[in-house]
Amino acid sequence: MITPNRPEDHTDDARHRVPLTQLIHLMAEYQHLGRHCDTYLATPADDIFVRGCGIVAGTLGTIGIICLVVGAWQGGLPLMIFACVPLLLALRRGMINRQNRAARIDVFDFGVTVYRTGQRVAGFRWDTMEVRQHEIPFHDSATVAYHLELSGPGGIEETVADTDFARPREWARAIQSAVTATQLPAAVEEIDAGGTVVFGDVGLNLDALTYEDEELPWEAIQLIDARSGHIRLKVAGNWKSLAPVGTIPNFYIFNELAERLRLTPVS
Template sequence: MNGAADDRERAEELLLARISATAGRARLGRRRVTYRAPLTGPWRRRSVTAWLRYLLRADGGPARSPASRLDLYEHGLTVAVGRRMHAVRFDATVVRRCTVLTSRGVTGALVLVDVQGARVVLRRGDFARSQEWWSVICGAVVAAQVPRALDALRQGARLEFGSLWVTADAVGSARTSLRWSEVQRIEVRNGFVAVRADGRRLMWATGASGIPNLCVLRSLAEHLARAGRDDD
């Protein structure tokens, strides 16, 4: 095996060891799929030795570097960017949707909170197959958090989602509220969250980027609105 291949294998082993240790500490379970950052620009022309030197740097580097990697697990995910490593648990994170300005223009991003309380920004295009991992992450957060939220609502809790609040009987904001039997759906329109009620009534909320766990809110709304209509 030549030196370049040896360097590449060593770099991969070191990165995988760090990822596995991070996932183990966060109890993320079994790894399911890996998404790597696409290699673009000058990185395509750099040697494997330069790649290894970058990987071992103390200060990390840009998100679109060869060391960038997103791994999805049973109970969460890890994000590796240079020397920076994040672990996120689906049952504990807060996820927001936003738009960010990049060198390629405006794009969508998921902003999550890791197990240390730090923000993790996953931009479309940072990793391969963006539509796939975006959907999987949102679905996994919903699956992990909605059952617990429903149990809390049945016990009389009031859950806050930014400017919106939810109980077992109604959804509301500071100015108005609607019973679930009146609600058709919660939708995102022109960057804003709207609660659509029977007829043409809409209860507008804040911008979608200001709603934490919007995917959880929409899943709860679908369940509670359907249950409210069935009870009438």
């Protein structure tokens, strides 16, 4: 759901007079999102990427200047040229960050709102939204790029990424945990009643995991893994790749259900 139309929406000048915080709380009231819990602001203009590129450019440029001063222009000139690459990257990233400086994520008891500079506030409820995450962090994972695609009823969509919003580990965990806690009980009830819960191209029921036209009984599935960026199953000692993790809506609900069914198959 996006910010509902109001009389103030007829002109840009009128809309801009409404404080952003008020628009966000109007959306929260419209969606019945409950109490406000936390706010995550846009990435600062001089974030780690910008500072890192600046350091690299400065180092290369300094060495290049020294080479030119001592007459080693064959090495100094290429270094000066190479220094321009991280410098341009830093300038571009800084411009993007400044353009998006008003962006923010607001977490409530029953949902979340996302605002980007120049756009309307998008609102999602935990009980109806879908989240797709392209990389899943594990305890032994290296640095993870947090990139979540949010979608809700009516076709409303929004993307939140660590390149746009600060404290990505916190807001990713808050969103995924709330969606899982809210929607998991209903999914368990559906399966217990003999139904199938679908996650993209993958379905789960009491008897088997289904993928496209294939059914894999739980007794045959030894392990379920997602570290490669794909859902993989170990069946009879062999690994079988299914769908990419990013195509599985609400992956954590899928993973919880699949592990429960694999470990306690119905006889």
